Amino acid sequence: MKRDAQATRQRIFEAATAEFARYGIAGARIDRIAAASGSNKAMIYTYFGSKDALFNAVGVEWISRNMNDVPVTAHDLPEFAARLFDQYQKYPEMIRLVTWAALERGPEANRIGPVLISYQGKLQAIRQAQEQGVVSDRFSAETLLELILALIRLDPGLTADPADRDEPARRRRAIKEAVARLAQPD
Amino acid sequence: MKRDAQATRQRIFEAATAEFARYGIAGARIDRIAAASGSNKAMIYTYFGSKDALFNAVGVEWISRNMNDVPVTAHDLPEFAARLFDQYQKYPEMIRLVTWAALERGPEANRIGPVLISYQGKLQAIRQAQEQGVVSDRFSAETLLELILALIRLDPGLTADPADRDEPARRRRAIKEAVARLAQPD
Numbered sequence: 001m002k003r004d005a006q007a008t009r010q011r012i013f014e015a016a017t018a019e020f021a022r023y024g025i026a027g028a029r030i031d032r033i034a035a036a037s038g039s040n041k042a043m044i045y046t047y048f049g050s051k052d053a054l055f056n057a058v059g060v061e062w063i064s065r066n067m068n069d070v071p072v073t074a075h076d077l078p079e080f081a082a083r084l085f086d087q088y089q090k091y092p093e094m095i096r097l098v099t100w101a102a103l104e105r106g107p108e109a110n111r112i113g114p115v116l117i118s119y120q121g122k123l124q125a126i127r128q129a130q131e132q133g134v135v136s137d138r139f140s141a142e143t144l145l146e147l148i149l150a151l152i153r154l155d156p157g158l159t160a161d162p163a164d165r166d167e168p169a170r171r172r173r174a175i176k177e178a179v180a181r182l183a184q185p186d
Numbered sequence: 187m188k189r190d191a192q193a194t195r196q197r198i199f200e201a202a203t204a205e206f207a208r209y210g211i212a213g214a215r216i217d218r219i220a221a222a223s224g225s226n227k228a229m230i231y232t233y234f235g236s237k238d239a240l241f242n243a244v245g246v247e248w249i250s251r252n253m254n255d256v257p258v259t260a261h262d263l264p265e266f267a268a269r270l271f272d273q274y275q276k277y278p279e280m281i282r283l284v285t286w287a288a289l290e291r292g293p294e295a296n297r298i299g300p301v302l303i304s305y306q307g308k309l310q311a312i313r314q315a316q317e318q319g320v321v322s323d324r325f326s327a328e329t330l331l332e333l334i335l336a337l338i339r340l341d342p343g344l345t346a347d348p349a350d351r352d353e354p355a356r357r358r359r360a361i362k363e364a365v366a367r368l369a370q371p372d
Contacts, residue, residue, distance in 0.1 A: 023212065024210065024212070024213070024289065026209065026210070026212070026213045027210070027212045027213060096289065099285065099289060100289065103210065103282065103285060103286065103289075104210075107341070107342075107348075108348075110344070111344055115344070116344060116345075119344050119345070120345070123345075138363065139360060139363070139364075142343040142345060142346070143340075143343070143356075143357075143360045145343070146340055146341050146342070146343045147337065147340060147360065147364055149341065150336050150337055150339055150340045150341070151333065151336055151337065153336055153339070154329075154332055154333060154336045155293070155332050155335065155336070156293075156332070157328040157329070157331070157332045158296070158297055158301070158302060158305050159302075159305070159306070159309075159328060160328070162293075162294075170329075171329075174325060174329045174333065177324065177325070178325075178333055178368055181367045181368055182364055182367055182368075
């Protein structure tokens with residue numbers, strides 16, 4: 001029975017991820033999540049309480065699963081950026097969930113405990129690399145981290161061919177090169 | 187009568203902008219737009235046809251009003267980026283509308299005629315500056331433009347104080363400095 005409950009919870013998590021990533025918080029429908037996970041609305045409400053709470057649970061689960069996949073390599077920030085980009089390419093749901101949360105709940109939505117802890121760790125590593133002179137201190141550590149987080153959202157461009165399979169690799173190289181230029185000590 | 191119709195259309199445009207910026211396409215409610223603009227649902231459907239068509243009309247109107255506010259200055263790309271950032275700060279609805287469109291309709295949503303024409307004009311100006319050696323050709327013109335468009339979305343950072351009134355000015359300087367580093371010829 002316990003294993004069944006865990007399997008059900010996992011199926012709900014997957015269906016909820018797909019639903020929230022596609023439709024956002026307001027647009028998500030619990031009955032579609034129930035149908036897609038072979039459960040039912042009552043069970044979802046029993047497990048999670050509400051649609052908003054389910055969204056939070058999905059977010060926290062994603063964060064705890066993937067947050068430490070890409071440890072900061074402050075001595076090689078271009079490589080760090082490239083691996084963050086790879087992670088976004090691998091999990092397009094992730095960036096959609098974060099974007100919906102920011103749009104629907106405001107910029108504070110993503111300021112939650114585990115995210116802040118991971119963020120502070122990254123800042124500390126970058127600060128250390130700056131003190132060692134390996135990374136430029138033209139930008140503060142926080143600004144540099146935010147510049148990287150902005151750059152990894154680089155779009156392919158309006159005239160890019162959607163069928164071009166080499167396009168993500170070119171974008172990855174551009175991000176690495178851009179971060180190298182920003183982080184290079186003077 | 188004609189002036190009345192124009193005034194009504196303008197009020198609907200403003201109410202629809204606020205509603206779509208806040209709730210997105212799926213989340214927007216025509217009855218709230220009707221109430222906020224002092225019109226009624228039937229009138230909105232008569233003018234615009236459907237909620238989707240109203241969203242398109244709002245988008246095209248925003249584009250035609252603001253697209254040429256920030257002409258590209260290819261010889262001074264940092265200043266171009268700073269002025270784009272100012273425009274985003276001035277019209278936060280704009281970036282929200284674009285983000286909703288991309289989330290709800292996919293990345294092709296913003297590939298519409300007037301946007302593409304303006305985009306091509308910017309590319310051409312950057313290419314010319316590259317040929318003149320004023321701008322680095324390490325990145326293609328399109329990649330450089332997309333890097334700028336990514337950078338102007340720079341977030342203040344998770345540990346930034348939301349009450350800090352100097353924060354946007356610091357972000358503006360960081361964007362200028364970052365673009366200068368990317369565009370600088372080798």
